[in-house]
Amino acid sequence: MKKYRFANLILLLQLIVPLGVALAVTGGSSRYTGQQGSSSIFGQSRISKQTTTVSSRMAALQRRQRNKNSPEKTSTAASATVAMDPRGGGDESSQENMSRLTKVRRAIFPIYGKEEVTKFLLIGSIKFFIILALTLTRDTKDTLVVTQCGAEAIAFLKIYGVLPAATAYIALYTKMSSGVGKKTLFYATCIPFFIFFLLFDLLVYPNAAVLHPSLSTVQGFLGAASAGGGLSVLANIMANWTSALFYVVAEIYSSVSVGLLFWQFANDVVSVNQAKRFYPLFAQMSGLAPVLAGQFVVRYASRAANFGSSLHRLTGAITFAGVMICTFFHLSKNFCDRQEAMAKATGKADTKEDAAPAPKKKKAKMSMVESAKFLASSQYLRLVATLVLGYGLSINFTEIMWKSLVKRQYPDPLDYQRFMGNFSSAVGLSTCIIIFFGVHVIRLLGWRVGAMATPAIMALLSMPFFGCILTGVESPALLKTAVIFGTIQSLLSKTSKYALFDPTTQMAYIPLDDESKVK
Numbered sequence: 288m289k290k291y292r293f294a295n296l297i298l299l300l301q302l303i304v305p306l307g308v309a310l311a312v313t314g315g316s317s318r319y320t321g322q323q324g325s326s327s328i329f330g331q332s333r334i335s336k337q338t339t340t341v342s343s344r345m346a347a348l349q350r351r352q353r354n355k356n357s358p359e360k361t362s363t364a365a366s367a368t369v370a371m372d373p374r375g376g377g378d379e380s381s382q383e384n385m386s387r388l389t390k391v392r393r394a395i396f397p398i399y400g401k402e403e404v405t406k407f408l409l410i411g412s413i414k415f416f417i418i419l420a421l422t423l424t425r426d427t428k429d430t431l432v433v434t435q436c437g438a439e440a441i442a443f444l445k446i447y448g449v450l451p452a453a454t455a456y457i458a459l460y461t462k463m464s465s466g467v468g469k470k471t472l473f474y475a476t477c478i479p480f481f482i483f484f485l486l487f488d489l490l491v492y493p494n495a496a497v498l499h500p501s502l503s504t505v506q507g508f509l510g511a512a513s514a515g516g517g518l519s520v521l522a523n524i525m526a527n528w529t530s531a532l533f534y535v536v537a538e539i540y541s542s543v544s545v546g547l548l549f550w551q552f553a554n555d556v557v558s559v560n561q562a563k564r565f566y567p568l569f570a571q572m573s574g575l576a577p578v579l580a581g582q583f584v585v586r587y588a589s590r591a592a593n594f595g596s597s598l599h600r601l602t603g604a605i606t607f608a609g610v611m612i613c614t615f616f617h618l619s620k621n622f623c624d625r626q627e628a629m630a631k632a633t634g635k636a637d638t639k640e641d642a643a644p645a646p647k648k649k650k651a652k653m654s655m656v657e658s659a660k661f662l663a664s665s666q667y668l669r670l671v672a673t674l675v676l677g678y679g680l681s682i683n684f685t686e687i688m689w690k691s692l693v694k695r696q697y698p699d700p701l702d703y704q705r706f707m708g709n710f711s712s713a714v715g716l717s718t719c720i721i722i723f724f725g726v727h728v729i730r731l732l733g734w735r736v737g738a739m740a741t742p743a744i745m746a747l748l749s750m751p752f753f754g755c756i757l758t759g760v761e762s763p764a765l766l767k768t769a770v771i772f773g774t775i776q777s778l779l780s781k782t783s784k785y786a787l788f789d790p791t792t793q794m795a796y797i798p799l800d801d802e803s804k805v806k
Contacts, residue, residue, distance in 0.1 A: 397564045402626065407565055409619040410553055411572040413612055417544045418573040420608035422580035424484065426707045427601055428537040429690065430594070431530035434700045436523040438691035440531070443520055445683065448535040456539055460547065469555070473616055477548055480540045481609035488602035491529050492595065502526040550793045552616070556623045559797055566790040571722040574785060577715030580604075584708030594700045671795050674738065678788060681745050682780060688756060689773035696770055710774065717782045734791055741780070741788040748776040
């Protein structure tokens with residue numbers, strides 16, 4: 288029970304942090320509303336003219352038929368007149384059916400015109416393959432670290448590994464963003480991650496026995512042979528440092544891939560008016576990626592003879608996803624550039640709401656300290672940062688405890704990998720379902736309600752999970768119950784995050800200028 292002695296404190300923090308997120312939400316902007324309208328005056332005028340012309344022609348035809356005294360032809364003409372009369376009951380029923388179909392289509396897929404559909408599919412495919420690679424790397428890193436170092440190592444790696452590495456990476460990204468173009472920046476950000484994953488599979492993991500020091504050697508060096516707590520966790524990490532390295536790189540990729548690779552590009556080329564319709568559907572489309580990735584892990588990767596063979600299969604899928612990310616980015620970039628060039632050539636003037644954010648003049652380069660001061664000076668950016676940090680703290684409070692319990696129930700790496708694969712599929716499927724039925728939440732209820740849904744769900748569902756831990760998990764039945772409640776809590780938290788929290792957070796970036804978006 289020493290492992291869970293801080294459950295009371297974590298439960299208190301788990302309840303407090305979402306309240307801070309809610310305060311940030313209430314201070315946020317809800318300016319993301321759009322209007323759609325159309326005029327039918329000219330269309331009605333054309334229909335009236337066409338109706339008059341048809342009636343005149345049919346009257347002349349009837350007169351000619353009467354002169355010929357042909358009852359059969361007269362009957363035929365009269366029938367044709369009734370059939371072509373636009374006021375007939377059959378056409379009214381057809382118009383009602385068309386109206387219903389139009390409403391259903393607007394509710395399910397509110398994207399119009401060939402150009403909009405093409406733009407949505409190209410950009411959405413980028414996110415699909417980003418999430419596919421993210422899911423595969425996430426399941427791999429969790430399997431490596433949790434089964435070799437223990438779930439307690441996750442907190443240590445996030446603080447002492449991921450945080451400094453992410454800080455250095457953001458500093459490098461900030462410097463690169465001031466000196467290279469956006470297209471080059473995308474490739475320079477994306478490709479190194481997939482090179483690392485490939486090298487890890489081909490060179491590092493097969494030689495892990497040579498590269499890793501023995502646990503006893505590390506414990507002797509740290510003096511942690513008989514001590515527990517932090518030194519024991521550190522000894523496990525150092526004895527499996529290549530797995531820890533994979534975890535750190537995969538964690539940085541999970542943040543960079545969605546936050547920088549995808550949303551930075553999407554916010555540049557998608558207008559505010561399109562964002563209300565595109566962004567929820569982006570989440571729905573990418574929600575299919577965890578389903579595919581999870582079933583790939585369960586039905587193919589985890590059925591390998593050992594974890595090394597399973598890693599080969601996973602790396603092949605990850606590499607394929609990386610190639611597709613670069614391919615669809617290239618196609619999307621060219622398509623958007625052609626659209627912009629055609630608009631300029633034809634002199635088409637877009638409204639401010641429909642137009643994508645205009646490029647701003649380059650500003651003077653800023654150091655990390657100056658960037659931090661710049662961000663701190665903006666209340667709007669501070670509120671956005673509170674949203675993101677609040678979610679990160681809340682989800683980690685529960686995930687570390689939950690994954691520790693899952694490891695106790697599934698100690699074998701392939702069994703643990705299979706469980707996480709099924710969990711990833713469940714997250715993707717539930718995300719698609721919630722988006723399908725809740726796609727209008729942001730549009731109808733507003734940005735604020737969509738943003739507050741995730742912290743509210745996380746706070747409510749954390750209580751039964753920590754309640755199970757506080758009652759004890761020594762017996763297999765209690766352990767299984769705690770794992771079930773933790774799985775439900777993590778599942779619904781991630782689902783609401785992908786379906787509502789991510790779109791609303793990224794909408795908050797759209798009104799910012801280029802400097803604020805990058806810095």
